Amino acid sequence: MAQYKMHLLVCGGTGCRASESTKLVENLQTVLRTNGLDNEVQVVTTGCFGFCEKGPIVKVMPDNTFYVEVKPKDAEEIINEHAIKGRKVSRLLYVDPKKEEAVSDSKHMGFYQKQIRIALRNCGFINPENIDEYIARDGYAALGKALTEYSPEQTIDVIKKSGLRGRGGAGFPTGLKWEFASKYKDNEKYVVCNADEGDPGAFMDRSILEGDPHSILEAMIICGYCIGARNGLIYIRAEYPLAIQRLKIAINQAREYGLLGENILGSSLSFDIEIRYGAGAFVCGEETALIHSMEGERGEPTVKPPFPAEAGYLGKPTNVNNVETYASVPVIILKGADWFSSIGTEKSKGTKVFALAGKINNVGLIEVPMGTTLREVIFEIGGGIKNGKAFKAVQTGGPSGGCLTEKHLDIPIDFENLVASGSMMGSGGMIVMDEDDCMVSVAKFYLEFTVEESCGKCAPCRVGNKRMQEILDQLTKGNGTSEMIDQLYNLGSVIKDTALCGLGQTSPNPVLSTLQNFHNEYVAHVEGRCPAGQCRAFIQFLIIAKKCTGCTACTRVCPTGAITGERKQPHTIDQLACIKCGVCQRKCKFNAIEVM
């Protein structure tokens, strides 16, 4: 067997593949072969490193060198310089934006220093398409431990004691959920994995499935053992082709090893897993809607009770958990409930994965202990706001969550604190906004999403959200009145109280939280101003005559021909013809065009 001296870990997540990391892997292998090094250097395609902003990522082990934005053509230089001569390719190293110096290895990157990776433990470390690498990292050992050392009740106890709570949004205690499902007797029960990740800007479940699919399979088998189920179903949206492909590979490998099937590890447990595809409807992330969708019915939620634990898929007792929740289970069993509950805050234990997106320097996937503050996440790990702009707000919890502001930056993030400040954990999407973002437009964006995704079953969500969206639309178009703000309050609180499912009940959150935290901006819109200068109805592009050199660059790009003027003379914009697209402003080299 070849003894590799160096491992090149190349990210094979969706983001990095879109930037040709597959081609990069091929090139690396070709260059290694031509240099006769293919037995010394191993190229491994891994899951997501989380540092998606700078992908594709190549991490060189053993020296932990972290190369960013690597192009397929860089393969030759990496091999010739680093693998053969031991010299790091400095132009590919990550440059710390604050210190403006290259960081030689990942241990010194601010992005990783505050993170504790539990659910993401194997992402960016192992090859997700190779069960052997998972087993080498204690894979399926938790299953073995549960089967040999614990009874199903004891296993549930471990999960209960660990304090693990559902990572999909509401934060229901996982152990309790398993216990409920185990109490209902039936010879047909189901373990369901909810991989219908629907929040805009959230991609942690996809990354876990792409980077470490076996951890989900293992946890589902353990859950099957606990609740007495033989069948597992993974409900995943068809928009995640790579995750589906890797899951299929993982399921086949687990079957070949006998880790799925009859008499797993010589015990009496039999369990198998199938994949079910969703069409990508937001509401199907709600567990009852998800179950109906799997049954072939319309993806609409139904009133609970009965909870799925009693009557779920095909009317049988069913346990539904989110991907990230399952991903934490094997580690908890192996390392113990006390270890897990030592991390985090009093009521929220362990870690949480967040997807950082929006106007932030380090867009990517991070995992931090519960109780980390928003400031640490955004400014230390996330590297602060793009282009040196000022922080304005962060939307947590996607369309069900709310906007938090400057004054919330120092609260420790956990389930309770986020709800208390008018937002929620949700699945862990974090969209960061800067001074140029108009909060009314942001609220409108989320509401448009909810209106589009509403299943239409209950009136509050179907009609109420539509009305709110219309009001917001009028506000951003300059037709707002002060009564509209009151109406938004009213509608929002009624929808919150009366909608049928969790998604409907939380859908007014973006509006209510921005109303609370950015009331002035709503008032400004009624008065005919957009403080962020984003709503087109309130702005005008004007040419500053003193600065204009008459270069005619703007006249040539204006799509409506609204800019006129003689060559070398100051130009003017015809405000009636102007559609406020802003192209002229971006084109002007003399900063002569301003927004008023």
Place this chain on the structure above:
Amino acid sequence: MAKVKSLEDLKKLKTQLENNLNLREKSDNPDGYVQVKVAMATCGIAAGARDVMNRFIEKANEEKVDLIVTQTGCMGYCYAEPTAEVKLPGKDPIVFGYLNPQKVDEIIDKYIKNGELIEGIIPVNYQTIDKDNI
């Protein structure tokens, strides 16, 4: 593919497989291990640094010593190539020169295992600037 029929099977399989990931596990936590840096610039390679590096890895496997073997650029001791810097956990690094595979065995047997100093140490004539401590 053989089925994994029991927890014992799984454990056996893990022991066989973990060697493949050893390098990654160790380098994830480098401070706890003996780190060996072999100078692999043109001068080092010409003088036989590749054999030296291979021997470090082989011998460490034979003796079950946990080493992180990395390659580095020219350290400036071109007259003494092949050279390697060996850093025991918690100690200052020591550079050994005029290496060959036999010498590597001696380093592992005496210095790395027992902390005995042996001949061939090159006196350190430079300071490394640690950027974190400025």
